[in-house]
Amino acid sequence: MTGTGMRSGNSHRLHLSEGHEGQMSSESLAVQVLHWITPIAIGITYSVARLIAFCTLQKPSKCSRGSAKARQVVSLVLSAAVLLLFIVQALEFALHQFQESEQQCVTQDIQVYIGGSIFIWGTVTINLLGKPKRVWHPYLATWTLAALLETCILLIKFFSRSSKLDLSLDPALQLGRIACLSVLASSVVYFSFRRKLSQHRIDEERRPLIDARGRTTDSFASIESEDEEDDLSTVQDEDNGPDQTKELKKKQRKRLEESGSWMAYLRDFKVLAKLAWPSGDRSAKICLAVLMVVILADRALNLLVPRQLGIITDKLSSIRDTGEIPVKEIGLWMLYVWLSSYAGLHAITQFCQLPIEQHAYRKIGTTAFGHIMNLSMDFHSNKHSGELMAAIGQGQHLYRLCDFIFLDVGPMVFDLIIALIYITVLFDASITLIMILVGVGYTCIGSRSTSWAMQRRRRYNKAQRNESKVQNESIGNWQTVAHFNMADYECAQYAKAVDEHNVARGRYYMAHYAGYAAQNLLLLLGQLSAALLAAYRVSRGEAPVGNFITLVTYWHTIEAPLTSVTFSVRQLSQMLIDSERLLELLRTQPSITDRSEAKPLRFKQGRIEFDNVRFSYDIRKASLDNVSFIAEAGKTIALVGETGGGKSTILKLLFRYYDVSSGGIRIDGQDIRNVTLSSLRAAFGMVPQDPCLFNTSIMENVRYARLDATDEEVKEACRAAAVHNRIISFPDGYQSTVGERGVKLSGGELQRIAIARAILRNPQIVLLDEATSMVDAETEAAIQKAFKRLTMGRTTFVVAHRLSTIQDADLILVVQNGQIVERGTHEQLYNLNGKYTRLWSKQLSKQTTKV
Known part of the structure; x- marks a missing residue:
């Protein structure tokens, strides 16, 4: 080819040159511009x-399955026809390209137009x-713009x-x-109008058919439920995972719908991003800065190594x-190879990555733990300890989120963009289009094949569990099998389960x-096409x-980066699911907090007043109703009554585990x-x-009441609680471990150690909730003496x-059904011959019977 039709590298040739060497006409330039713009504009629009x-969580239109299927078939056939016309x-x-003469060749704008359009319409x-x-x-916007x-x-x-067009088929x-x-x-407009008309007609016809009990026969209700089931199926665990994970996915879907869009949903994760970001840690920030430089250098090396080979x-x-011998060129190549190896920049990446991960791990763990410990009693009364520990554990692994964003997703996107630009500079847009086609095709095949494989994975998991179940049941019930001589039957059942497992696994x-083979075949075909064109x-x-x-x-x-796209999407989805539990926890706020104007308690004498206190755990039933009394400073107030009457609730309100519904509690005013x-x-x-x-x-358990207490002070508190002699009788004495929650101690020993902790604390106000319920009479007498000192x-x-x-006691309050029904000293209440007298008589009768 000669004249203006022959240019080196990536220079643009004329559309279908026929010897024109003058200035390009404005019409021809407009066609070239449109050739470049059309696939790009359609792809971006779609x-x-x-x-x-x-992102805005748009729902599919509600219509009958028959109408939806018809619309899909029409759209699929016509879209495939558009694709086929571009392929033709x-x-x-291509035929003209191989037959081209010096005066006729296909230019880059046509290559981009045809290749890009095949890619776009193939994707659609x-x-x-x-x-x-x-x-x-999205399809309506794409089809309208393309037309x-x-x-x-x-x-x-x-x-x-x-x-002048020589290709007669081009206009057709x-x-x-x-x-x-x-x-x-x-068709989109037609089907939408038809759906609205049909919906209006059905609504008009069915409106009188609502029965007296309020039930409706609206067909759209079933359609909506089907849509909800379809939406829900997208968030089901692919591997039939634990129920907790499925529950989290349902919560994620619910919160996503409440947010209204993915953007609003992801805004809630800012609190987790702040925890993962290395703020306040200078060394972690330095490592992050070095890591960013290394990542950029690594991106450059990915380009420099193959370029140096060229x-x-x-x-x-x-x-x-x-x-x-090109010593300089080969030396540079080896330098680039060394820097991009695990002995070069990758080693720096690992060293810098560790402090950042440790900072995020510590920050997330301590924040979540501190938040849990500061939540109120209403939360801890309904908590599931294993669930909370799992939330902290999974949350701590969110440090991988930074790794994922900065070391996986970011470099992956950057590499793809640089690759597209660099290959275009090396050759032209044709090879770049091949790369785009391979990338999107690889991702689509991976997504489709994964979805297809996961359906079989569920059956495989079910068959695997069934085999294990049959095996365990038969072996565990061997005696029953032997008694009924059913060994052959059980072997046949197990063989059947194994066969089902093998089929599902296969x-x-x-x-x-x-799917994996199809992806790799596409990569090879793409590489072959690019190599041939190059x-x-x-x-x-x-x-x-x-x-x-x-x-x-x-x-x-x-x-x-292409092979990691599908994995990265799944990993990001799993990270969001894992963080959902921690995010829900961090969004839980304590119901009992310090008011903005709260000041430290100024303890004077210890006078406590309950003034018309009302409280309920459940709004449907009052736990305390108009409770009023005054505990003078230094006096002992006893709360007695039947179980569930509200005695312990009074102590919880005084400790401010809960706030009163009305009334007030005052200490020294x-x-x-x-x-x-x-x-x-x-x-x-x-x-x-x-x-x-x-x-x-x-020793550590008793000292927990006052961390600066000496060993002798701990022992003195234990003597006052009448448990010292018992402790020193243990083989390890005060160094004996008590087991989880104190299970190695008897009930009486456990209670007396708790009393020793209270004595060691040396408090200003003492709260005893059934403090001697698990001790014998002799020990009780010793504890009562200790209580007098305490x-x-x-x-x-x-x-x-x-x-x-x-x-x-200076004042005894008889509490029944959340109210104080009697009050006074022991003698006063006994002489009333009321509730207290009956309680006393019953206990005295039991003690007399035992004697």
Whole structure:
């Protein structure tokens, strides 16, 4: 080819040059511009419209399955026809390309136009397969824009005088595409109008058929439920995972619908991103900065290594038979190879990555743990400890989110963009189109094959569990099998289960291997096509030989991000699911918190007043109703009554585990809601009804009440609680471990150690909730003496069922059904001959019977 039709590298040639060497006409330039714009504009429109529909959670239109199927068939056939017309035009251009003379050749704009259009319409056609119900807005926008652009190209060509078309089929093929696209766009409008008309007619006809009980026979209800089931199936665990994971996916779907879009949904994850980001840690920030530089350098090396090989090839070609060695070029190549190896920049990546991961692991773990520990009692009363620990454990692994974004997704996208630009510079847009086609095709095949394989994976998992079940049942019930002489039957059942397992396993792996083979075959075909086209460019003298070597070497760099696309999407989805549990936890706020104007408690004497206190755990039933009393400073208040009457609730309100519904509780005239929680609870010493100990030594458990206490102070507290002699009788004495929650101790020992902790704390207010319910009479007498020393000069609340332990109380409150029905000293209440007297008589009668 001569004249303006022959240019080196990537220079643009004339459309179908027929010897024109003058200035290009404006019509021909417009056609070239449209050739470049059309596939790009259609691809962007389709992608953006699909992304908007996905992010805004647009639902498929509600219509009958028959109508949806008809719409799908029409759209699929016409879209396939558009694709076929472009393929026919590509074959025609290819035929002319191989037969081209010096005066006729196919230019880059036509290559981009035809190749890009085949890629776009192939993608649209593939996406039309599957479920008939879908969101049609992206397709309507794509078909309408494509019809307009194709019409513009045809009109400009028709009225162009400077561009004569030798290809007689070109206008006919373009007219056919315009017709198909117009029908596709019109079909969306037609089916939408038909659906609305049908829906209106059905609503009018069925409105009177609603029965008296409010039930409706609306057919759309079943359709909507089917849609919901379809949507729900997309979030089901592919491997039939634990119920907790499925529950999290349902919660994710519900929260996603409440958010209204993916953007709003992902905004909630900012709190987790802040935890994963290395803020406040200087060394982690330095490592992150170094890591960013290394990542950019690694991207450059992915380009420099194959480029240097091409340079070496060109150098060797030019110095052939001279005996000269390109030492400089080879040295640079080895330098690049070393830097890109695990002994170069990859080693720096690993060293810098570790401090960042450790910071995120610590920050997420400590934040989640601290949040749980500061939640209120209403949360901890309904908590599931294993679930919370799993939330913290999975949340701590969110440090991988930074790795995923900065080391996987970011470099992957960057590599693909650089690859597209660099290959275009090396050769032209044709090879770039091949790369795009291979990339999208690889991703589509991976997605489809994964979905196809996962259906068989579920059956495989079910068959595997069934085999294990049959095996365990038969072996575990061997005696029953032997008694009824059913060994042969059980063997036959197990053999059947094994056969079903093998069949399901074989189908799953066949689908998995088929998808993997199809993906790799596509990569090979893409590499072959790119290599042939590059070799063709080299053979025509349009590119040096080194460019071919660069392309072949660089192709392996391109394959890496392609193969990780599907995995990356699945990994991101799993990360979101794992973080859903932690995010839900962090969004849970404590119901009892310090008010903005709260001040530390100023403890003076310890006078406590309950003023018309009302409270309920459940709004349907009151737990306390108009409870009023005054506990004078230094006095002992006893709370007695039947179980469930509200005695322990009074202590919980005083400790401010819960806030009163109405009324108020004051200590030395200060409403406890207006003081800080820390200062309030620091004033109490609590002995609960069911004390729990840490799985450490007795010494550490008692010292937990006051961490700066000496060993002698701990032992003195244990002597006061009448448990010292028992402790020293143990083989390890005070260093004996008590087991989880204190299971190695008897009930009496456990309770007395809890009392020793309260004594060691030396509190200002003492709360005893059934503190002697699990001790014998002799030990109780010793503890009562200790209590007298503990409670001397301190306001004390005692919840007791054993009335003999509170005879000396300054004030006894009889609590029944959330109300104080009697109050006074032991003598006063006994003389009333009321509820207290009956309780006393019953206990006295039981003790007399035992004696």
